Amino acid sequence: MALTFHQLIKADFSTLSDAVDKWRNLPEQLNTIAGSFDRTVTQGLRESEWKGEAAHAALEKFPVVDAQMKAASDEARDVYDLLNSALDAFRNAKKDLKLVQDYVRDDENLHINSQGTVYCAPPASVSAPSINKAYIETVHSCNDRIEAALESAEAADDALHWALTFDANGRQRGFNTEMASTIKEAKEERKTAQQDAKEMVELARLGDDLKTSQIERMNKLLSKYEGDPFFNERFTTGLGAKGTLQFWAEMADPKKEGNTRIPYEHSAARLDQLKSLQDNLSRTLASATQSDSVGMQRWEKQMIDLGGRRIGSDHAGDPFGFQVMSNLMREGSYDTDFLQKYGNALREDDKRFNEEPFSPSDHWTRNSTADLNFGEKDDRGQDPMTGFMEALGHNPKASTEFLSSNENFDYLANEREWPSDGTTDSGTDGSAGYRSLSHAFESATTGHAYDTGPSADMPPHTKEQAQIMTKIVHGVADPDDDFKLHEGMERSLGQMTAEYMPDVHHALSGGSAGGDTLGQLYPISGAQAKFSENDITRYMYELGQTPDGYKAINAGQTLYSSNLINYHYANPGDSGLPPLETLEEISSRNSEVQGIVGLARADSDIQKSAEGDAAFNANKDEWKTWTKSFATIGIGAGVGAATSPVGGALAAVALDDISGQMIDKLFGEPRDSSDSALYQAGEKWEDHKNSTLQATQDAAEISDKAHPSDLKEAQVERSIRDGHFTGSGYAHDVMKEYREQRGKA
Template identity: 30%
Template sequence: MLKFDQVLHAHLSGLKEAVTVWSETVSKLEKTKEKAETGLQGKADKADWKGENAGVTQAFVRKTAKEFGDALTEASSIRNILRDAESEFTAAKTELEKLVAEAPGKGIRIDQDGVVSYLIHPDRRAKDYDGPKPEQADFEAMRSAIKAAVDRANNADDVASRALRGLVGSDKMNFSGTSYDSLKAASKAQDAEDAHAAYELYKKGDEATPEEIDKLNALFKANQKDPYFAEKFALEVGPKGSMEYWADMGDPSDGSRLGVDHRDKLKELQTNWSLTLATATHSTSPEMEQWKADVIKAGSEPIQTRGTSPYGFQVMSNLMRVGDYDDKFLKDYGNGLVVTERKMTHDGALPANRAWHQITGGPSHLNWMGGDLGNDPMIGFMEGLGHNPKASTDFFNSSIDLTPENTKDDKKLDPFDYFTKDRDWPEELNDKGDRTKEPGYNALGHALESATTGHPYDADPEGLKDVRTKENAEVMQKVVERYGDDPKYMHQQPGIDDSLGKMGAAYIDEFNRSLEQENATSMQEMPDSPFGARPDAKGEPRFGAEFENSLLFNRGDAVNFLSTVAQSETGHAQLSAAQTIYTTSVMDEVAPKPGSGPARELDLTDAKTTLRIGAETHSIFDQSRMGQIDQQYEIDSEEHKKAVGRTTEWVKFGVGAAAAGGVAVLTGGAGGVLVPLAAETVGGAVTTLIGMEADDIAEKYSEDEILKKKSDDLKDEALDKGRNNALMPGQAYARTPGWSRDDANYLEEELTKYVKDSRGHVRDDSLPDPYNEKKDGKVR
């Protein structure tokens, strides 16, 4: 694997010389081949040899003459490979040289390992510095360009080295005769070779040895994002081939030990197989278009193994849990899946679990990635949507024609309503051996995360941006209405609360705009609001012109949704951390800049409004969570005290937060919670906040000490610490470099006093009652 410095400082003169030498060799062999064919072989063909000479010598002469032709073919191929590799290396090296030369002019430094940083760090710039001031987007663009150049060189190196080894071959007595007219042709030939090798291993099914499964995994990983390999493999195996193979792997009755002794290998294989098919679906060749149609057609058909008979949809859905599938294919697949389920349940008269009972045999083990066995095909499909934001957004904003074969009726289904309200998700067997609906609702949450945020739910936090669109916001409006309407939807859907918390965090800016309203039903933004809508990258209203001055949610719906989600321990933590960092970012944007004048003479109106809304929002979160704890656990019980003690742990979610490019990603236990900031540029208050420490009851007391306290006393203390933590944005602003000590002291005292006075004022909103469901006299 070539590194940045190796590509940048590569000496290509030897490679250029080799191209020249091989070109000369090709010219000489062309002449030699001609002489061999017209002279040596021509005379042998005309000779009237008889006896042993006719059977041996003549054949030998012909074979010898042919070797000159093979030598020419091999030499031409070597020349072509070296020529194109030298061209690719030169292009990559030239691009890196260009980037290194241009970097200082952009205020960027590139070190010997290709690491990008400030040429002069902002903290070390002179007061009169007027040079370039690169933003996060500039650094990201530079890193991306460097990676592309290094990848180009590595790809050429990999293909060329493999091609040259293949050309030389293992037969020392004969030339290979393999012909490559370009590096690209060699790459395609290698892909086809690998695809066929994978196919040969596929044919072994569950009779393959663990070592053969390793080889199959290696072939998939080596060609993971290669469209030619993916298409070749998908077509060679066939639409039903993948289903039959995976169903066979999940048949527990045929004696295979792979699923018993090598679950980790099957988990890896499921991931790699899914990624390969995902890549293949992006092909628009006639053969792949037919493949996609045939996959959907086979979804309603049983896939028979020796002891099981899962439906095609059940099998295929488990092969789309990871990977970037084609958006149209995913939507078409989902429509076909829903239509099939509705037919099998007689339009919902039967529960969904009745649809997917296998016709014969026992249940299949179709999912090796954990969480469930894979019998409900909606789970894998939702995971697929969770990794494909555009498809997920389109799906939840569309309607499904339940009778596509009948053009005269208009029988439609709203997929958002169906999956969030109407469908009774089946219980699945989880990794602990318990039957639970959590796997299904967890997957539904993932799909809704991608549909509302525009990012895969498990996207790498590094480099994330605010990419929300009008279409994403339309799904979020539905989410807020559904889950804010009645707490039962969240509480009766185990596993969805963390996703709702992430969605709430991703729209915390819009919720703040709503919470500033006096009127619970008004959809008009407050005049001169410090929470004004932030435009998209093109300077246009992010959610369309209609929402430039109007709201996505009214205050009443915002309060209902946020307070419902905050009843959950995870939701409370995610929303609290998001609110704190967002409030701080607004302070950076609208409050007087540090050092802009004597603090006592500055207009702090916007700053106080920002902190007031932040404090009131935290109060909503804390009251909702405390109310839920009181309902869920008996007062003074061990569970009650521990739950109260954990309510201030949300401060850990901000630990390790990465803030840049208009967003913050909370990674300190939050699993990549994306929070929009008030501006593209990260201000000093946000930077200060990330480095601050906050009060946490769980760290203050040992577990034994917590259990000795009265629940009411502990709750009062937790609420007090919650209030203190809500002061952090004001404190971070006051402690930002640039203020004098006197100004900082005045601001911290003035702003924190204001927040303390306003925190208890929640505008008389009636928060939703904490949800609980009593069964057998016990609170659940």
């Protein structure tokens, strides 16, 4: 809605003025904090007697902190300059209106109507025709000045909004060091973004006639404006819903002669650009759906309406709208409301072909020649549910909401026949679909996108998240349940389990029957997943037989128990038990979890194969990266970190160092640079038990150095040993019958 005369003339800029005043002082305040940090913390550490690896790690991190504070100060200065520039523009525009208003008020022949338009209406005693003629130029001049003032204020408002919502970092975290600092700069940059969006639409309309260099140009601009809602909406609405579908169908799979399942062969250079284009388009469209403008509401409705129809294209075998759009939903965070509507429409369309004698394969893949996805070999992009699951996997709120519906969960997890979607007619067994389903599960149960990993600022689990996790655990554990653990799901389910380790420990300690004080020993903030002991042990055993499931639970449990030991060393009274009994309890539960997955690995057909150890120990660097991310949540999402005598920033560094030492030992890069991983157990059950015991002893030793106690080394070691043998024995006993039923024992 356009700004009106009366809105501007009555506008109160006091709130904006207060904001300008606050931002004026912020840069210097940040500089003061940075200087104080350097003098009191950095310099204090250098001159202190605190030595060793933790101190060294702290000194390495402090320059990063200093650089971030400098960047924060620079951005605060830009924000102040921008807001101050906007305030001047608004005040000047209002001043211009008041000048016109005063001028009109002083002339008995001039008036302003309710729309803010100046007109001539002389008194009845005066000759109207002659006066009206004499005032023609004056009236035009007044109205031109009003229009100019309104346009100036509105342009300043648009420019301010653009500058404050455009994040040049895109997906990356950090301060925006390229922010416009004046309204003039913002106007120019916004105009450039508008022109670039128009150029992108024109290029997209060329379809497969695009040269590879032009695709590269599209990728460059789409990537540049990833964090610009204005550009993304302009591009998306300019292309239109149907135009979007037709563009991607033509780019991904240009028309080919005959009816063949052999993918179209793009040149290597073009293929690289097309892969990037798919990702960039996905993020651009996702960003655009966050807008509630009339244009985007129309686009979203049209996209859903087109989903069940063929798009009317000569390319990609004329696919259905859902098939094309879902392949542009694999990256970025789509609007939650749009995902609910899209997903419900897709489910209803899909269910029509999930009844005997039909299946989704008959509808989406069996008679399709389309190649719409530049991804894994088992995922041509013909099954639209796969791409939609990826969209849910990147939006935790949407995935939790969608999968909290029993109808949606049961259909996807239990009822649907996920089609094989690979480059051959056999051999993929729906693996791409099940993998994407697990990504949606991970997002829905953890509160973060499946491919970003947990972080220190994650909120606690919600009731809905915990309930979904409980259903998944029960489904995998219960042989009579239609939910099965399919190939491709192991990694996400394993990582989810790691983030629910406090809940796992509650379940293994008797659950609600274990007493009201379990929360003191294993703190949980937020909702608890109510696993039965039977379910969680069988679930972990099933996951532990797969390399990715084993690695996630093994690493997650090692870090969780290590941080838990550290927590109770720092807070010796919190458990309600004497310190040695606390250690024994933690050691017992840790060894029970590790014992279950250790047995699972030993029983695994994969482990028994020639590639066994290699499969279970593969991708070490990749898993080390995930474990570092997992370590940031300490003893659980939303639970406070361990306190420390060093306090504040130094406490965080000390905690990082404890996790760092355990991770290095876990993944074979200990700080003494020895050649093998201390905890890299192979197929032998005894090796795994010894590895678990050593890890727990190490965690206690490291924690005691960070939070010195009066406990004697021999007492600590005995408590950990006693707990370890109890837990390991219980793991063997509790899994005996189940393993026998499965022919594993």
